[in-house]
Each structure stands twice: as C-alpha cells, then as structure tokens.
Amino acid sequence: MVSEPGTPGSRVTISDIAARAGVSIGAVSFALNGRKGVSEATRKRVLEVADELGWAPASAARSLAGARTDTFGMVLARDPQNLGVESFYMKFLAGLESELAQRGFGLLLQVVPGAEQERATHEAWRRGRRVDGVILVDLQVDDPRVRAFQMPAALPVVIVGDPSLAGGLTSVWTDDAASMREAVRELADRGHRRIARVAGLEHLAHTRIRDDAFVDEVSSLGLQGVLLRTDYTPDEGARATRAALDGDAPPTGFIYDNDVMAVAGLTVALERDLRVPDDLSIIAWDDSVLCEHTYPALSALSHDIVAFGAHVARRLFDVVDGAQPGAFLDSTPRLRARASIGPAPSTR
Amino acid sequence: MVSEPGTPGSRVTISDIAARAGVSIGAVSFALNGRKGVSEATRKRVLEVADELGWAPASAARSLAGARTDTFGMVLARDPQNLGVESFYMKFLAGLESELAQRGFGLLLQVVPGAEQERATHEAWRRGRRVDGVILVDLQVDDPRVRAFQMPAALPVVIVGDPSLAGGLTSVWTDDAASMREAVRELADRGHRRIARVAGLEHLAHTRIRDDAFVDEVSSLGLQGVLLRTDYTPDEGARATRAALDGDAPPTGFIYDNDVMAVAGLTVALERDLRVPDDLSIIAWDDSVLCEHTYPALSALSHDIVAFGAHVARRLFDVVDGAQPGAFLDSTPRLRARASIGPAPSTR
DNA sequence: CATCATACATAAAGCGCTTTAGCGCTTTAC
DNA sequence: GTAAAGCGCTAAAGCGCTTTATGTATGATG
Numbered sequence: 001m002v003s004e005p006g007t008p009g010s011r012v013t014i015s016d017i018a019a020r021a022g023v024s025i026g027a028v029s030f031a032l033n034g035r036k037g038v039s040e041a042t043r044k045r046v047l048e049v050a051d052e053l054g055w056a057p058a059s060a061a062r063s064l065a066g067a068r069t070d071t072f073g074m075v076l077a078r079d080p081q082n083l084g085v086e087s088f089y090m091k092f093l094a095g096l097e098s099e100l101a102q103r104g105f106g107l108l109l110q111v112v113p114g115a116e117q118e119r120a121t122h123e124a125w126r127r128g129r130r131v132d133g134v135i136l137v138d139l140q141v142d143d144p145r146v147r148a149f150q151m152p153a154a155l156p157v158v159i160v161g162d163p164s165l166a167g168g169l170t171s172v173w174t175d176d177a178a179s180m181r182e183a184v185r186e187l188a189d190r191g192h193r194r195i196a197r198v199a200g201l202e203h204l205a206h207t208r209i210r211d212d213a214f215v216d217e218v219s220s221l222g223l224q225g226v227l228l229r230t231d232y233t234p235d236e237g238a239r240a241t242r243a244a245l246d247g248d249a250p251p252t253g254f255i256y257d258n259d260v261m262a263v264a265g266l267t268v269a270l271e272r273d274l275r276v277p278d279d280l281s282i283i284a285w286d287d288s289v290l291c292e293h294t295y296p297a298l299s300a301l302s303h304d305i306v307a308f309g310a311h312v313a314r315r316l317f318d319v320v321d322g323a324q325p326g327a328f329l330d331s332t333p334r335l336r337a338r339a340s341i342g343p344a345p346s347t348r
Numbered sequence: 349m350v351s352e353p354g355t356p357g358s359r360v361t362i363s364d365i366a367a368r369a370g371v372s373i374g375a376v377s378f379a380l381n382g383r384k385g386v387s388e389a390t391r392k393r394v395l396e397v398a399d400e401l402g403w404a405p406a407s408a409a410r411s412l413a414g415a416r417t418d419t420f421g422m423v424l425a426r427d428p429q430n431l432g433v434e435s436f437y438m439k440f441l442a443g444l445e446s447e448l449a450q451r452g453f454g455l456l457l458q459v460v461p462g463a464e465q466e467r468a469t470h471e472a473w474r475r476g477r478r479v480d481g482v483i484l485v486d487l488q489v490d491d492p493r494v495r496a497f498q499m500p501a502a503l504p505v506v507i508v509g510d511p512s513l514a515g516g517l518t519s520v521w522t523d524d525a526a527s528m529r530e531a532v533r534e535l536a537d538r539g540h541r542r543i544a545r546v547a548g549l550e551h552l553a554h555t556r557i558r559d560d561a562f563v564d565e566v567s568s569l570g571l572q573g574v575l576l577r578t579d580y581t582p583d584e585g586a587r588a589t590r591a592a593l594d595g596d597a598p599p600t601g602f603i604y605d606n607d608v609m610a611v612a613g614l615t616v617a618l619e620r621d622l623r624v625p626d627d628l629s630i631i632a633w634d635d636s637v638l639c640e641h642t643y644p645a646l647s648a649l650s651h652d653i654v655a656f657g658a659h660v661a662r663r664l665f666d667v668v669d670g671a672q673p674g675a676f677l678d679s680t681p682r683l684r685a686r687a688s689i690g691p692a693p694s695t696r
Numbered sequence: 697c698a699t700c701a702t703a704c705a706t707a708a709a710g711c712g713c714t715t716t717a718g719c720g721c722t723t724t725a726c
Numbered sequence: 727g728t729a730a731a732g733c734g735c736t737a738a739a740g741c742g743c744t745t746t747a748t749g750t751a752t753g754a755t756g
Contacts, residue, residue, distance in 0.1 A: 011475065013712055024736045029714060039734060056475035060417070061712030063408040064741045071456070080442030080654050085637055087432035094428035097459035106456045106478075108419070111445035127359065127404035129741095130454075234641040263641050270643035289433055290638070293582040293611050295618035306428055361742055372706045377744060387704060409742030412711045477711095699755080706749075716739085723732070 012053045021049045032057075063129055072100065072316060073108040073131035077118040077138065080111055085233060086258055087288050088305055095309020096135070103317070105132075115144075122148065126155050133157060133316045139165055139205040158316040163327030165205050170325045172312045176206050177213035179301045179333040180255070183283050184217040186335055187253035191344035192281060196226040196244045196251035198237055198261055210257070210285075226251055230261060237261025241268040252344045253281045259288045262298050266340070277342030287336055296339035303333035360403045369397045380405075411477055420448065420664060421456040421479035425466040425486065428459055433581060434606055435636050436653055443657020444483070451665070453480075467496065474503050481505060481664045487513055487553040506664040511675030513553050518673045520660045524554050525561035527649045527681040528603070531631050532565040534683055535601035539692035540629060544574040544592045544599035546585055546609055558605070558633075574599055578609060585609025589616040600692045601629045607636045610646050614688070625690030635684055644687030651681035 014032070018025040023042060030037040031046035038046070063069040074096070076089065083089065093107070100107055108131055110121050122145070125131045132155075136145060139161030146167045149157045159171040187195050197214045200207050211227060218225035226244055230236035237256060241264070244251055256262035262284030269280050276282055276296055284291055287302035308330050315328055362380070366373040371390060378385040379394035386394070411417040422444070424437065431437065441455070448455055456479055458469050470493070473479050480503075484493055487509030494515045497505045507519040535543050545562045548555050559575060566573035574592055578584035585604060589612070592599055604610035610632030617628050624630055624644055632639055635650035656678050663676055 011712090015712080025713080026715080026737075027735060030735090033714085037734065042734075054475070056472045058412070058712050059476045059478050060408045060411040061741090062714075064406070064412050064743085065712080065714040066741060067714060069408070073454075078442075080439075080446045083442040084435040084439035084653070087435070087438075090435075090438045091428075091432035093457070094426075094431040094459055097457070098428045101458065101460055101465075106421075106458055108454045109441070109445070109457050110449065110454055111442055112449055117449075124404045127402070128407045130407050234637045238641065260637060260641070263638065267641050267643040267645075289582045289608060290611065293586065293608070293615050294642070295615040297615075305432070359742090363742080373743080374707075374745080375705060378705090381744085385704065390704080406742050409711090410744080412713085413742080413744040414711060415744060697756105701752105701754080703752080704750090707747090709744105709746080711744090712741105714739105714741085717737090719734105719736075721733080723730105725730075726728095 011058075012055045013058070014055070016053055017046060017049050017055060020053065021046050068132045068320075069130060070104060071106045071108050071131045072096075072133050072135060072313070073110070073121075073125050074135040074137065075110040075112055075118045075121045077112050077115055079113070082231075082233060083111065085260055086286070087290075088258075088286060091305040092137075092309040092312075095306035095311075096313045097309075098306070099310045099313035099317075119145065119148065122155070126153070131155065133320050135312060135316060136160060140203050141165065141205050141208055143205070156316065156319045158312055158319060160312055161205050162209055166327065168325055170315055170319050170323075170328070172308070172315055172328045172330055174303060174308070174330045175332045176210050179285075179335070180210045180213035181217045182335050183255050183301060184214060184221065184223070186337070186341065187255075187281060187283070187344075188221045188223055190253075190281065190342065191346070192223070192251075192253035193344065193346075194224045194226070194249060194251040195253040195255065196228060196241075198228045198230055198240045198244075198254060198256045198265065200230060200232045200257040202229055207257070214255070224249075224251075230257070232258055232261065234260045234264035237264040238268050241265040245272065245274075252279070252346075253283070253341075255283045255285070257285050259284045259286045259290050259298070259300065262300070263290060263294055266294055266298065276340050279345050281341040281344070283335070283341060285333070287333075291338070294340075299338045299341045300336050301333040302336040304331065307331070359406075360401045361406070362403070364401055365394060365397050365403055368401065369394050416480045416668075417478060418452060419454045419456050419479045420444075420481050420483060420661070421458070421470075421473050422483040422485065423458040423460055423466045423469045425460050425463055427461070430579075430581065431459065433608055434634070435638075436606075436634060439653040440485075440657040440660075443654035443659075444661045445657075446654070447658045447661035447665075463492075467493065470496065470503070474501070479503065481668050483660060483664060484508060488551050489513070489553050489556055491553070504664065504667045506660055506667060508660055509553050510557055514675065516673055518663055518667050518671075518676070520656070520663055520676045520678055522651060522656070522678050523680045524558050527633075527683070528558045528561035529565045530683050531603050531649060532562060532569065532571070534685070534689065535603075535629060535631070535692075536569045536571055538601075538629065538690065539694070540571070540599075540601035541692065541694075542572045542574070542597060542599040543601040543603065544576060544589075546576045546578055546588045546592075546602060546604045546613065548578060548580045548605040550577055555605070562603070572597075572599075578605070580606055580609065582608045582612035585612040586616050589613040593620065593622075600627070600694075601631070601689075603631045603633070605633050607632045607634045607638050607646070607648065610648070611638060611642055614642055614646065624688050627693050629689040629692070631683065631689060633681070635681075639686070642688075647686045647689045648684050649681040650684040652679065655679070 014028045031043040159166040228240035284300040287300035291298035291300045362376045379391040507514040576588035632648040635648035639646035639648045
C-alpha cells in the first residue's frame with residue numbers, strides 16, 4: 001500500500017477506481033474481492049489503481065450490502081473496577097487480536113455492568129448486523145445466553161467453556177478438572193493431608209467444574225479438603241486464607257483460583273510467620289509473570305492464555321465460514337512447580 | 349425495551365415502523381433521532397411502535413448515510429505477550445467503556461505489532477469511516493502519529509499524554525513530574541541519599557518526563573540518583589535492581605515505573621536477605637491490588653486509572669461534538685505510603 | 697381576504713458497496 | 727451439428743438509513 005495520506009475531503013470509492021481502470025464498478029468489486037468474473041489482467045489493473053488511489057473499503061457500505069462487517073464482538077459483564085485485577089482478559093484479548101489482525105478483523109468490545117445489558121448488547125449487534133460473530137466468556141451454569149445463540153437467526157458464536165454447557169454450539173475449553181486433579185495429587189504426593197481450595201465466583205461454570213474435581217480427587221485420595229468461596233479479589237483471597245488457617249487442624253496446602261489471590265495468601269502466611277513452603281504450600285491457578293517474581297516463587301497451573309485466545313478466534317472464523325459445531329480442547333493447564341510447594345510440615 | 353428475541357429471519361427496519369405507525373420513513377427517522385419536524389404525538393407513537401417491533405438501528409446503514417458510527421477506536425501497538433503484564437490497559441479500557449456504554453457507543457480495539465501497522469489501521473478507519481474518533485496512547489517523543497491527526501480530514505482524536513507533545517490537539521494528561529518529585533522528596537525526607545529510578549521504555553514520552561523530573565529533583569536536593577532502563581517486564585526490573593545493588597554505594601531507595609517491576613525488586617531484596625523497609629525502601633508507580641498484598645505492602649504512586657479512562661472518553665465525546673482543543677489535567681498520582689518505605693539504614 | 701410564516705409530513709436522492717440477471721461471445725459435450 | 731456451458735464483463739437493483747427539497751395544512755398578519 002502506498003502511504004500517501006489521501007487527498008483531504010475527497011473520499012475514494014470503487015466508482016473512482018472503475019472510472020480510472022475503465023471498467024464497471026461491479027468488475028471492480030469482483031476484482032477486489034478475489035472472486036471470479038474478471039480476467040487476471042483486469043484484476044491486476046484494478047488492484048493497481050486501487051492502490052494508487054489509496055482506496056480503503058467503506059465497511060459500512062460493505063455490511064449494508066449484505067456482506068461481512070469484518071468485526072467480531074465480545075462483551076464483558078464485569079465490574080470495571082475489578083477488570084484490571086486479573087491478567088487473564090488482557091492476555092486473552094491480545095491472543096484474539098493476534099489472529100484477527102491477520103485477517104484485517106477488528107474486535108468490538110463492550111464492558112457492561114450485568115447479564116441483562118450483555119443480552120441487550122448481543123441483540124442490538126444481531127439486529128444491527130454490527131458484528132460477524134461473537135465470543136462468549138464467563139460461562140455460567142445453565143447459562144441463558146447459550147439458549148439465545150441457539151435460535152435460528154442467532155449470530156455465529158464460540159463459547160469459551162465446557163462443552164457440556166455449550167448446548168451443542170462450538171466451544172473451546174480447557175480440561176480444568178484434570179489440572180485440578182494434578183494439583184491435588186502433587187500436594188498429596190508431598191505428604192499433605194489437609195488441602196484448601198480458595199475458589200472463585202460460584203456461578204461461573206468452571207468454578208463448579210474445579211470444585212467437583214477438587215472434592216472428588218481429595219476424597220478418592222482419602223484427604224481432607226476445605227472449599228472456600230471468594231470473588232477473585234486479593235482481599236477475599238486473604239480473608240479466606242485467614243479463615244482456613246484459623247480453624248483447628250488448618251490446611252497445609254492451598255490451591256487458589258487465580259494468581260492475585262495466591263499472592264495475597266502468601267502475604268497472609270508471611271504476616272503470621274508461617275514459612276512457605278516449610279509450613280505451607282501454595283499453588284496458583286493462572287500462571288503469570290507475577291508468580292515467578294514473588295518470594296518464594298509461586299507454583300502455578302500454567303496455561304498459555306494468549307494462545308488460547310488465538311485458538312478461540314480461529315474457531316470463530318471457522319464457524320462463520322460454516323464449519324460444523326464442535327468442542328475443541330485447548331491445552332491443559334499444567335502444574336509448574338516452583339519454590340512455593342514442599343513436603344508437608346508433619347512429614348519433615 | 350421489550351425483550352422478545354425478534355422474529356427469526358425478518359429484520360425490523362424503519363419501513364416496518366413507518367408502515368405500522370402510518371407515517372413516512374422520514375418521519376420515523378426524525379422521531380427516532382429526536383429531531384424537530386414531527387409532532388410530539390407522532391414521535392410518541394413512532395417510539396412505541398419501534399419498541400413494540402423490537403427495532404434496533406442498523407449501524408451500517410446509519411453510518412453509510414453519513415451519520416456517526418457510534419464507535420470509537422483504539423489501537424495498541426504492543427507485543428501481545430506482554431500486554432497482560434500491566435494492569436494499566438485493562439483498567440483504562442474499563443474506564444473508557446464505562447463512559448461509552450452510557451451513550452451506546454462501542455470500542456473498536458486493535459492490537460498490532462508495530463507503529464506502521466497502527467498508522468495503517470488509523471488510515472483504514474478514516475477512509476472507511478469506521479469510527480467516530482480515536483484514542484491515542486503510548487505517546488512518544490516527537491510522535492509521527494500526532495502529525496497525522498493534524499491533517500485537515502483527520503479523525504477526531506484525544507491524545508493521552510503530555511500537552512507539550514500533543515501538537516495543539518486535545519490531550520488528557522497526568523502531572524507525572526509532580527508525582528515523581530513527591531516520591532523523591534518522600535525518600536529524601538526519610539534520609540535516603542542514594543535513590544534509584546527503574547524506568548520503563550525510553551521512547552515513551554512519559555518516561556522522559558519522569559526521567560527529567562527525577563534527575564532534576566535528585567540534583568536539587570543534593571542527592572545521588574541512578575537511572576536504570578527496562579522494558580517494564582519483571583525480569584528486567586529484577587535485573588536492574590541487581591545491577592544497582594551490585595554497585596558500590598548501592599541505592600537505599602528504589603522508585604519503579606510500574607507495579608510488577610516493584611514486586612520483582614522486592615523479591616530480589618528478599619533473595620539477598622535485605623529487609624524491606626529496614627535496608628531498602630521501595631516505591632511503585634501504578635498502584636494496584638497487587639501492591640496492597642505483597643509483604644511488606646508496597647508504597648505506590650496511586651492513580652485512579654478507571655476514572656482516567658472515563659475522563660478521556662468524555663473528552664473525546666466533546667471533540668466529536670466540536671469542542672475546541674484543549675489540554676486537560678487528570679488527577680495527579682499521589683504517593684500512598686505503605687510498609688515498603690522507611691528511614692534510610694544509615695540514619696537509624 | 698390575500699399573504700406569509702410556521703409546523704408537520706412526505707417523497708426521493710443518495711451514501712458505497714455486493715450481487716443478480718443478462719449480454720455477446722467462445723468453448724466443450726454429445 | 728446443435729445444445730449447453732463458460733467467460734469476462736455491464737447494468738441495475740437494493741441494503742437501511744439520513745437528509746434535502748417540496749408539499750399541505752393551519753394560524754397569524756396586515
């Protein structure tokens with residue numbers, strides 16, 4: 001592309017290209033979209049002229065005429081104040097974008113306070129043909145949004161979450177249950193008999209899945225498990241940690257549902273002069289640079305979230321292109337053992 | 349809004365509304381857009397019918413017809429892998445969105461690898477009338493993007509950065525120099541004589557501004573200052589910290605350009621059995637929940653970034669509405685003193 | 697009573713593109 | 727040999743909306 005900033009005022013349209021290339025606008029459209037109906041010579045000529053004139057498609061006109069909008073949409077129903085806490089979304093976004101950018105797609109992002117506004121946004125996008133497809137995150141148990149996307153005229157969608165809850169729509173998921181079992185086993189192998197899970201928001205589907213896997217694995221190994229509920233904030237993580245430590249027979253191993261809560265938990269331990277990992281072992285979900293740089297470094301269930309986002313984007317392109325729905329397993333978060341885990345205190 | 353999911357297939361347009369309300373589509377358009385030319389009775393009727401039919405505007409048609417797109421755009425020229433590291437962008441986005449959502453605007457986000465792709469994206473948006481305005485972040489010294497937005501046919505823009513670099517365009521900024529001075533003075537007041545600044549990317553404008561303020565304040569107080577360059581990653585933060593501590597007469601006070609580097613610095617101190625704040629005082633830029641939950645808690649230059657984002661969005665609305673350009677000062681990041689700062693070791 | 701605003705409404709043009717129907721021609725199939 | 731199919735292209739309709747020019751009443755004005 002030539003980089004002249006374009007003549008101010010005068011917008012260049014395909015009519016201009018048509019005139020200059022001596023063909024009809026229809027031919028220009030065919031040439032520009034790589035469709036058959038024009039000779040290679042003409043196509044080349046049109047492309048040259050378009051380049052020369054510095055043409056860029058008017059996406060509005062394009063989508064009005066029934067074509068794609070070259071845009072995917074994602075809405076986040078979260079409190080804006082807490083959005084920055086977890087690095088997950090930013091990484092996920094970055095991953096999505098890396099794939100979208102390659103095809104010249106943009107991402108329309110909307111942060112709304114609640115579920116109802118999310119639904120309304122999806123409806124407006126669908127009716128207004130604003131996006132070509134949407135990404136559904138924060139899947140809930142029995143999520144009403146899933147039903148909306150099963151309707152005949154619904155937008156193409158990829159659901160980020162367990163296939164069992166995706167109602168036959170295309171989903172991309174991670175095997176959180178397997179990861180949870182790995183974490184529990186790791187602690188058990190090191191002699192821990194009492195393990196706490198500091199869990200995230202209850203209504204989120206993956207929380208339930210992790211809960212179940214935790215309870216199941218703990219009981220099948222004959223361990224004692226404690227389940228604590230939080231909202232993902234470090235405050236809550238600290239609170240839950242204190243509550244668990246205040247009980248009699250406190251846990252010696254903690255598994256946190258995100259990295260910031262694990263950091264908060266670590267701080268609680270330090271406050272109480274508990275040594276990590278000598279007195280307490282800690283595992284975080286969601287590895288991040290943060291985990292590598294605490295002291296001691298936090299063990300974490302590590303997952304390439306940027307790649308995850310990219311994967312989701314590719315699947316959405318497939319759906320838009322008419323691919324059959326399917327459930328696609330992304331890589332399983334694996335335990336990255338660092339200094340924060342060690343043998344249980346009693347066994348030392 | 350009535351929440352029927354809309355009859356599948358048949359899209360509701362203003363013609364449908366016109367037919368049902370017994371008026372022309374022109375009248376419907378006027379009524380829907382709150383413009384004069386229709387009686388109150390007609391307007392009410394049209395609005396009712398629109399509601400009843402579950403109409404949503406086709407944004408493509410709207411913007412094709414020369415009106416707004418109800419969308420702002422922002423492009424981030426960053427390595428996707430590093431985007432998740434800092435919580436700044438996510439908070440900033442959340443702030444933007446909180447304001448946009450109120451007016452039914454969306455945010456078109458694009459993450460690109462470099463400056464050239466950013467420029468190309470802006471050009472495509474301008475030519476294709478894809479957005480009503482753009483937000484320019486990560487302002488650089490002598491930024492070529494600024495010039496592009498000074499052109500006659502340029503898109504409305506708000507520049508996030510120092511007015512001295514905004515070339516007369518509307519800017520929203522924070523007085524980083526004042527914040528830096530406050531941090532340096534705080535350490536000086538506590539008796540620190542050797543202070544290190546662990547700075548971010550050199551080409552970013554605010555890095556320079558902080559650099560200058562640091563150097564200036566340090567020298568005017570007769571202190572010894574060390575300036576270390578990083579790329580904002582905790583790895584680099586740790587490296588810089590080690591380098592500074594390895595010198596003879598190592599600094600006793602550190603000011604980091606973001607929170608994750610400060611955490612990394614804290615870890616380096618712990619590794620070396622340096623006590624914080626007894627041996628070393630630490631201040632982070634960009635307060636976050638993280639800072640409150642390290643041990644000891646990190647002092648930080650605290651700034652409400654969500655509010656900052658919202659402020660920027662409001663200014664962009666003003667620009668789009670034809671407001672005169674101006675430089676708008678957001679609140680100044682203030683030092684929030686926590687456990688990580690104390691008297692210099694020599695003075696104890 | 698003719699005149700002129702004023703308020704309300706309509707018809708129609710047009711935004712920039714995609715896409716269908718068809719044109720005159722050449723090639724292939726049977 | 728003829729029918730069918732393909733080629734490269736054009737003309738024109740239409741996507742859903744905004745907006746201008748143009749009526750047509752109504753009431754106020756002189």
